[in-house]
Amino acid sequence: MEYLSATSFTALLSFPTSLLVLAIILFYFIQSHRNVKKHPLPPGPKPWPIVGCLPTMLRNKPVYxxxxxxxxxxxxxxACIRLGNVLVIPVICPDIACEFLKAQDNTFASRPNTMTTDLIxxxxxxxxxxxxxxQWNKMKKVLMTHVLSPKKHQWLYSKRVEEADHLxxxxxxxxxxxxxxxxxxxLRTAARHYCANVTRKMLFNKRFFGEGMKDGGPGFEEEEYMDALFSCLKHIYAFCISDFLPSLIGLDLDGHEKVVMENHRIINKYHDPIIHERVQQWKDGAKKDTEDLLDILITLKDRNGNPLLSKDEIKAQITEIMVAAVDNPSNACEWAFAEMLNQPEILEKATEELDRVVGKERLVQESDFAHLNxxxxxxxxxxRLHPFAPFNVPHVSAADTTVANYFIPKGSYVLLSRLGLGRNPKVWDEPLKFKPERHLNEMEKVVLTENNLRFISFSTGKRGCKGVTLGTSMTTMLFARLLQAFTWSLPPRQSSIDLTIAEDSMALAKPLCALAKPRLRPQVYPGY
Structure with a gap:
C-alpha cells in the first residue's frame, strides 16, 4: 500500500484553498468591473491590428x-482612437471634460511617458x-510653497514691473x-521676449543671456534660446510614433528625437553655467542673500539640513517654468491684436477703458488690473478662440472607469481639446467670431480662468496650472501696457490682418506686424 508523502498531502489540502482564494479574487474583479464592462468604448475609427490607426494618422498631418x-x-x-497600443480619448464637451477633471480628478491625475517629456x-x-x-508630489510642494506662493509673487513684483517698463x-x-x-x-517678437524676459528676471535676476540690442530688443543669444524653447514646446506630445509603439524607441522614425535633443542642448547651454556658478557661490559662502527663484531652489533644505534639490532637479524645474511661461500670454496677445486691428472698435473700447481707469499721466500697474474688465x-x-496648443497636456487613466457612460480603460490618454472646447457651437454663440463682450455679460469681474472648462486657459484640478496668478499678471500687463502706451494701426498699404493659421501649429501663419505710435507724453515713457 502506497502512502502520500507529507509534502504531497499538504499540497492536496492547499489546492481547494487556492481555488477558493482564486474564486474570491475573480468574484470581486468581476463585481468591480461589471459596471465598467457593460459600457462601450467611445466611438472611433476601426483600428488595424498592432499599429491601430497610426498609418492613417501619419497620412493626415497635422494630427490635431x-x-x-x-x-x-x-x-x-x-472619441476613442487607438494609436499603437494606446487608446487616445479626445474630448470637446465641457460637461464631459468636467467629469474627467472634477468628478474623477484622482483617476486622471497622471501623465504619459513620452520621448520628448522624458528628455525635457x-x-x-x-x-x-x-x-x-x-517625485511629482515633492516638486509640486516645492512649486506651491516656495516658487508660486502669494508671498513669492509679491516678492517678485519689482522684477515684473521692471520688465513691463522695458517692454x-x-x-x-x-x-x-x-x-x-x-x-x-x-508683435510676436515683442510679446514672446517680454514673457521670456520676465521669467528670466524672476529665475536668474537677469534680462538677457548676452548683451541684447541697443534698442532693448533681444540679441542673438535670446533669439536662439527662444527658438529652442518654442521648438521643444512644439514637440511636446506631438504624436511621435515611438510614444505609441515603444519598441521603436531609438529609431527616431519621425526625426523628433534629434530635434528635441538639439534644442534641449541649446536651452542647457544657457541655463547650466548660471546654475553651476550660483550653486558654487552658495557653497563657498560668496553669496548670502536670496535675490531670485534660483537662489531659493538652491537654498532649500530637507529635515537633516541637506540640500532638498539636486542640480538636475533644479535644472529640470527651471526649464519647465520657462517652457510654461512663454507660450500662452504671448500667443493670446498676438492673436488678440490681430483680431482687434481687424475690428478697430474693439481696440478703441479697450483703450478708452485704460484712459478712464489709469489715465495718461502714468503707466498701468498691477493694482489697476481689477478694474480693467x-x-x-x-x-x-x-x-477661447485662439489657444496656443490644440490639446491640453494629456491625462492618463490610473484605472478602468466610466465617463459619460463610456468605458475608459486604464492607461488611456485623455486629450481635452482646447480648440474644440473653446469653439463648441453648443456652448458659444458665433464661436468663430472674436467678441470680448460675451465675457462681460457672464461675470461682474472678468477673470482669465475658466473653471467649467468651456475653454482652457490655465486648466483645473490636481494637474491644473499652479502659476495662474503669475500667468494672469503677465498676460494682463502685456495687453494693458501695449494698448495704453501706443496707438496701433495696420501697416501702410495693408487693408486687413490675414488671420490664416500656420500649417503645423495654432499660431498665425505670419508673425503679426503693426504700426505703433506713442500716445502718451514723452515723460511717461521709461528711459525718456
Whole structure:
C-alpha cells in the first residue's frame, strides 16, 4: 500500500484553498468591473491590428486637424482612437471634460511617458510633465510653497514691473526709427521676449543671456534660446510614433528625437553655467542673500539640513517654468491684436477703458488690473478662440472607469481639446467670431480662468496650472501696457490682418506686424 508523502498531502489540502482564494479574487474583479464592462468604448475609427490607426494618422498631418475632422464626421464630443497600443480619448464637451477633471480628478491625475517629456524633464524630475508619484508630489510642494506662493509673487513684483517698463521702452524705440512718428513693430517678437524676459528676471535676476540690442530688443543669444524653447514646446506630445509603439524607441522614425535633443542642448547651454556658478557661490559662502527663484531652489533644505534639490532637479524645474511661461500670454496677445486691428472698435473700447481707469499721466500697474474688465475680456476671448496648443497636456487613466457612460480603460490618454472646447457651437454663440463682450455679460469681474472648462486657459484640478496668478499678471500687463502706451494701426498699404493659421501649429501663419505710435507724453515713457 502506497502512502502520500507529507509534502504531497499538504499540497492536496492547499489546492481547494487556492481555488477558493482564486474564486474570491475573480468574484470581486468581476463585481468591480461589471459596471465598467457593460459600457462601450467611445466611438472611433476601426483600428488595424498592432499599429491601430497610426498609418492613417501619419497620412493626415497635422494630427490635431485629422482628429477634430474625425469627430465632426462622427458627430461626437468624445472619441476613442487607438494609436499603437494606446487608446487616445479626445474630448470637446465641457460637461464631459468636467467629469474627467472634477468628478474623477484622482483617476486622471497622471501623465504619459513620452520621448520628448522624458528628455525635457531629465527623466521626470520636475512637475508639469511628470507622472504621478513621490517625485511629482515633492516638486509640486516645492512649486506651491516656495516658487508660486502669494508671498513669492509679491516678492517678485519689482522684477515684473521692471520688465513691463522695458517692454514699453523697447516698443517706444521702434516708434522713433521712423520719420513719421511711428514704427512697424513685430508683435510676436515683442510679446514672446517680454514673457521670456520676465521669467528670466524672476529665475536668474537677469534680462538677457548676452548683451541684447541697443534698442532693448533681444540679441542673438535670446533669439536662439527662444527658438529652442518654442521648438521643444512644439514637440511636446506631438504624436511621435515611438510614444505609441515603444519598441521603436531609438529609431527616431519621425526625426523628433534629434530635434528635441538639439534644442534641449541649446536651452542647457544657457541655463547650466548660471546654475553651476550660483550653486558654487552658495557653497563657498560668496553669496548670502536670496535675490531670485534660483537662489531659493538652491537654498532649500530637507529635515537633516541637506540640500532638498539636486542640480538636475533644479535644472529640470527651471526649464519647465520657462517652457510654461512663454507660450500662452504671448500667443493670446498676438492673436488678440490681430483680431482687434481687424475690428478697430474693439481696440478703441479697450483703450478708452485704460484712459478712464489709469489715465495718461502714468503707466498701468498691477493694482489697476481689477478694474480693467474689458482688457481682460479681450485676453479671455483670445484664450477661447485662439489657444496656443490644440490639446491640453494629456491625462492618463490610473484605472478602468466610466465617463459619460463610456468605458475608459486604464492607461488611456485623455486629450481635452482646447480648440474644440473653446469653439463648441453648443456652448458659444458665433464661436468663430472674436467678441470680448460675451465675457462681460457672464461675470461682474472678468477673470482669465475658466473653471467649467468651456475653454482652457490655465486648466483645473490636481494637474491644473499652479502659476495662474503669475500667468494672469503677465498676460494682463502685456495687453494693458501695449494698448495704453501706443496707438496701433495696420501697416501702410495693408487693408486687413490675414488671420490664416500656420500649417503645423495654432499660431498665425505670419508673425503679426503693426504700426505703433506713442500716445502718451514723452515723460511717461521709461528711459525718456
Amino acid at each position: 486637424r485629422w482628429i477634430h475632422n474625425l469627430m465632426k464626421e462622427m458627430n461626437t464630443e468624445i 524633464s531629465r527623466g521626470y524630475l520636475a512637475t508639469i510633465l511628470s507622472p504621478s508619484g513621490d 514699453v521702452h523697447y516698443v517706444y524705440n521702434q516708434c522713433k526709427k521712423s520719420v513719421h512718428q511711428g514704427g512697424i513693430v513685430n 474689458y482688457v481682460k475680456a479681450c485676453a479671455r476671448e483670445a484664450f
